[in-house]
Amino acid sequence: MAKPFRRVREPDASAVTLCLAQADGATTGEVKLADGRLFSSTGALPIAEAFGIAVHVANEGGLEIVVVDPSNLWKPSWGELLA
Structure with a gap:
């Protein structure tokens, strides 16, 4: 289980x-990472691409x-989201 x-x-x-938003009726994602005190961002991407980047970077960096x-x-199909 994930x-x-x-x-x-x-x-x-x-x-x-992973920051979720909606643009033109489609869900988008933006991945943000901190390097020291500054955040870098991928900008808005299709959700599947953003989710894939987030998972890859998280796995690589623990x-x-x-x-x-x-x-x-x-969406519940993406996994469990805890409050």
Whole structure:
């Protein structure tokens, strides 16, 4: 069973942050990583691409993935999202 994801209100400097949004009726994702005190970002991507990047980077770095989802776009098929 996959490790659950954790919902947060803002990017977390100690994790890989997946920020969900909607554009033209499609769900998009933006991956944010902290390097020291500054965040770098992929910019908005199709959700499958953003999710894949987040999982890859988290696995490579042994990091947790947290999710910013203010519009409740998360789908249960993506995994468990804990509050």
